Structure formats: C-alpha cells, structure tokens
Amino acid sequence: MLPEQQDILWTFLTMMFTLFAGFAFGNVIQHCRAREDVNTTLWGGIFGAFFLVSFWQTSHMFGLNQQEQIGFFFKNQLLTTLVLLLVWGLFFKSQKIENQSPPLIRAFFFWTTVSTLLAGYTNWLPQQRSDPPPKGGVVIGGDLTMEEFVEMGRVIVYGAKQVAGQKSIGKGQCPLCHTFDPGDNIGRCPNLFGVEERSHTRIKEDRYVNLPVKIGETEPASGVVKGAPDKIDPAYARGGDATLNGEDYLRESLMCPSCYVVEGYGKDGDTKSPMPAINKPPIGLNKIELNAVIAWLQSKDTPGEFAAVTVPLPTGDEGQAEAAPAEDEGDKPVFVTGEEPVDQIINTLGCPLCHTIPGVEGAMGTLGPVLHEKTNAPNRIKDPNYKGSAKNTKDYVKESILDPSAFVVFNEEAGEPFPDGLMPTTFSQQLSVKALDKLVDFISQTEAPPQG
Ligand code: HEC
Numbered sequence: 209m210l211p212e213q214q215d216i217l218w219t220f221l222t223m224m225f226t227l228f229a230g231f232a233f234g235n236v237i238q239h240c241r242a243r244e245d246v247n248t249t250l251w252g253g254i255f256g257a258f259f260l261v262s263f264w265q266t267s268h269m270f271g272l273n274q275q276e277q278i279g280f281f282f283k284n285q286l287l288t289t290l291v292l293l294l295v296w297g298l299f300f301k302s303q304k305i306e307n308q309s310p311p312l313i314r315a316f317f318f319w320t321t322v323s324t325l326l327a328g329y330t331n332w333l334p335q336q337r338s339d340p341p342p343k344g345g346v347v348i349g350g351d352l353t354m355e356e357f358v359e360m361g362r363v364i365v366y367g368a369k370q371v372a373g374q375k376s377i378g379k380g381q382c383p384l385c386h387t388f389d390p391g392d393n394i395g396r397c398p399n400l401f402g403v404e405e406r407s408h409t410r411i412k413e414d415r416y417v418n419l420p421v422k423i424g425e426t427e428p429a430s431g432v433v434k435g436a437p438d439k440i441d442p443a444y445a446r447g448g449d450a451t452l453n454g455e456d457y458l459r460e461s462l463m464c465p466s467c468y469v470v471e472g473y474g475k476d477g478d479t480k481s482p483m484p485a486i487n488k489p490p491i492g493l494n495k496i497e498l499n500a501v502i503a504w505l506q507s508k509d510t511p512g513e514f515a516a517v518t519v520p521l522p523t524g525d526e527g528q529a530e531a532a533p534a535e536d537e538g539d540k541p542v543f544v545t546g547e548e549p550v551d552q553i554i555n556t557l558g559c560p561l562c563h564t565i566p567g568v569e570g571a572m573g574t575l576g577p578v579l580h581e582k583t584n585a586p587n588r589i590k591d592p593n594y595k596g597s598a599k600n601t602k603d604y605v606k607e608s609i610l611d612p613s614a615f616v617v618f619n620e621e622a623g624e625p626f627p628d629g630l631m632p633t634t635f636s637q638q639l640s641v642k643a644l645d646k647l648v649d650f651i652s653q654t655e656a657p658p659q660g
Pocket residue numbers: 380381382383384385386396397398400403406410458461462465466468469470473474481482483484486501505561562575
C-alpha cells in the first residue's frame with residue numbers, strides 16, 4: 209500500500225469526525241431551542257468547544273506525516289469523539305429525551321467501530337506482508353548489463369522512488385544544486401545537459417590546463433593531483449593507461465570540484481568550487497557508485513544508447529560487497545523522525561552542502577549564508593526589508609527552513625542577494641514536528657567560533 213493512500217484515509221477520517229462534531233453541535237442547539245427549561249449557553253458552549261477542538265485537530269492532522277497522523281488520530285481525535293458521544297448521551301439523558309436521540313448516534317457508533325477497525329487493519333497490513341524488492345534498485349551480480357549500471361547511477365542521483373510533492377533527490381544529492389534538462393536552470397550551479405560532450409573539450413581548454421591549479425599540481429582542498437588519472441586514489445582509479453580522457457574529467461569533477469571551476473560558478477574569482485567532493489562525507493560515494501554516476505552522466509542525453517559510456521562494469525565481487533547499501537538508501541524517501549542526533553539530522557537533509565554550520569563537522573558549504581543564527585536572526589528581523597512574520601530567533605530560523613523565500617539574505621561579500629529558490633522548499637515534508645524543533649533549537653544557537 210502506498211503511503212499516499214493512507215494519508216488520504218486518515219485525512220478523510222479526521223474530516224468526517226469534525227463534520228460529525230459540527231452535526232452534534234447543531235443537533236443539541238435544535239433541542240435546546242425546542243425546550244425552554246434547557247440551559248442553552250451551557251450545552252451550546254460544551255458542544256461548540258467539541259467542534260472547535262475537533263476542527264483544530266483536523267487542521268493539525270494536515271501538517272503531519274502518515275506515521276504521526278496515525279498516532280494523533282488514536283491518541284487525540286478518537287478520544288475527543290468518544291468523549292463527545294458520551295456527553296451527547298448525557299445530554300439526552302439529563303433532558304429525559306433519550307427516545308429522541310437521533311438514530312444516527314447509534315449508526316455512528318457502528319460506523320466509528322468499523323472504520324477504526326478498517327484503519328487499524330490497513331495500517332497493520334504492510335508490516336505483516338513482506339514487500340516485494342524495489343524495482344528501481346539494481347542488485348549487482350556477475351552479469352550486470354550497462355543499462356542496469358546506468359540505472360543504478362540514475363537512482364543514486366534521483367532516488368528510486370518519486371515522492372509526491374518532493375523534488376526527487378537520491379543519495380548523490382546532485383539535483384539539490386544541478387539541473388539536467390536543456391533550458392532548466394536554477395541559477396547557481398551549471399546545468400549538466402551535454403556534460404559528456406563537454407568532458408572531452410574541457411580538458412583541452414587553457415582554463416583547464418592552468419586554472420586554478422596547473423595540470424600535475426596538487427589541488428589543496430581535495431589532495432587530488434590534477435589531470436593525472438594514474439595518481440588518483442587507487443580506491444577510485446580507473447586503471448589502464450595514463451592519458452587524460454573525458455571519463456577522467458568527470459571523475460575529477462566529482463572528486464576534486466576545485467580542480468576546474470566552471471566559469472562564473474566559483475568563489476574567489478572562480479578559484480574555489482562550492483560543490484562538495486562526492487567521494488567524501490556527507491555524500492561519500494564509493495567507487496562503484498561514483499562510476500555508476502559517471503556512466504549515467506555519459507549516457508543520459510541519449511536514452512537507451514550507451515556507446516559513449518567508457519567506465520567499466522563492476523566485476524561481480526566488487527559490486528556485491530560495495531553496491532548494496534546505495535540501493536537501500538536510494539530507495540527511501542528522506543525523512544527524519546527526531547530520534548536521531550542533531551548532526552545526523554542536518555547531514556541527512558543536506559544542509560552542509562550549502563551552509564557552513566559551526567558545531568557540525570564537515571559543514572563547509574558556501575552556496576548559502578554561514579549559519580550564525582544567534583547573531584544573524586535578530587539582525588534579519590530588524591532589517592527594513594524583512595517582511596516575514598518572525599518575532600524572535602527561533603521563529604526566524606523555523607521560517608527560514610520551512611519557507612526560505614520569506615526573506616532572501618543579502619550576500620555582503622558578493623554584493624548581491626543570495627540566490628532565491630536554491631534552498632529546497634520541501635523540508636516540511638521531511639521533518640517530524642519533533643525533528644523540526646530539535647533542528648531549530650540547534651540552528652538558533654549557532655554563532656561564530658571565538659577568535660583566537
Ligand atoms: C552543493 C551543490 C552541488 C552538489 C550537491 C553537486 N554539485 Fe556539481 N557542481 C556544483 C557547482 C557550483 C559546480 C560549478 C563549479 C565547478 O566547476 O566545480 C558544479 C560542477 C559540476 C560538474 C562540472 C560541470 C562542467 O560543465 O564541467 C559536474 C560534472 C558535476 N558538478 C556533477 C555533479 C554530480 C554528478 C553531483 C551529484 C553526485 C553533483 N555535481 C553535486 C554544485 C553542486
């Protein structure tokens with residue numbers, strides 16, 4: 209059963225319960241009107257309150273994910289409705305008009321029981337049944353085809369499953385920054401359409417040969433020797449001859465982004481790339497995964513045609529041992545429950561790819577502002593251009609995470625605003641209420657480390 213279907217079930221039930229509370233309210237008012245000895249304010253107040261509580265619960269349910277909806281429904285909404293039924297019964301009893309209680313009350317009792325059972329049942333079902341293996345992933349055996357290997361690369365980039373309303377992003381995180389279709393552009397990172405072709409011409413450019421480091425020199429951030437496929441980390445090396453080719457360019461782009469910085473996309477006069485090294489944490493692809501991504505990059509512009517792919521297929525043993533985890537992770541939609549430590553939450557969501565965050569190891573991203581929110585947030589709120597609704601630091605941080613465009617930070621260093629629309633707007637679907645609180649608490653107290 210798809211998660212979306214269960215969401216619909218719970219959302220439907222919660223709305224029905226509110227409608228029912230509204231109906232009870234109307235019914236009680238009607239009875240009060242018909243009799244003079246009844247305290248209308250008291251009973252109207254009680255049932256009005258039931259309706260409001262139900263209504264609040266329903267609107268709250270819209271903000272929860274499926275797991276939380278189930279919990280909230282049973283712990284809160286169902287309880288409210290059962291108490292309501294009880295009080296409604298009391299109302300009829302106290303007025304000695306049990307005989308006038310609507311048949312619907314009895315029907316409703318039946319309906320509640322049946323639908324609760326049904327809901328419980330559908331919720332219980334998928335855990336009892338073993339789900340079929342995911343179709344998107346590829347299990348590497350001895351006889352992997354290039355088509356399967358390329359598909360593995362695609363899954364690492366995009367994830368195996370599209371989740372409704374979420375940009376599809378896999379373990380490799382590339383779509384966080386890059387676009388891949390002609391004409392599709394989100395600004396700060398190059399569109400990767402045609403990158404296979406470019407990989408052959410780039411290495412002949414003067415800019416490649418000399419900037420920011422020369423061929424044969426070591427790029428300091430990654431420790432990679434530029435343009436030297438024979439000197440690449442043996443755990444990732446292609447092997448074979450030492451002549452630089454297009455595949456080497458792509459591998460180098462992933463392992464040493466600052467070895468060549470696409471014009472206009474770098475920092476400090478295009479000498480530093482904001483892209484993280486893909487073989488290091490937080491992304492940390494292994495050789496097989498990295499090669500699968502390269503195979504995908506080399507063939508994605510010509511679907512069904514793999515002639516341009518030069519990376520070798522992994523051999524059976526290699527693949528079995530290394531490729532399995534990628535598949536698991538690529539298959540799950542990203543979601544944090546709040547049980548995780550906060551740095552794990554931050555890494556899972558990919559914040560370090562764009563932000564430098566004090567207190568989070570390896571969070572050195574430069575595409576977004578440095579997160580010094582203890583000092584930044586109060587200043588943002590005071591900014592005359594600030595049009596958001598936050599009144600304090602935590603509210604501001606929460607707003608920035610859930611609705612990044614509410615205020616677009618100005619980049620003093622670059623003399624222009626940070627790119628609007630680059631920070632994902634889907635975090636609300638990936639965080640439980642608890643995880644969001646934890647994240648906001650942490651980010652709210654980030655500040656510049658003491659000088660010294
Ligand atoms: C945090 C944002 C970010 C992420 C995540 C990211 N990149 Fe990049 N990438 C960039 C930026 C910015 C550039 C341009 C600067 C440069 O050349 O390094 C770039 C450049 C590249 C280039 C060189 C393009 C060219 O025209 O020469 C390739 C190839 C590339 N990225 C592939 C990937 C792949 C594949 C992934 C995922 C595994 C990925 N990137 C993840 C930001 C990112």
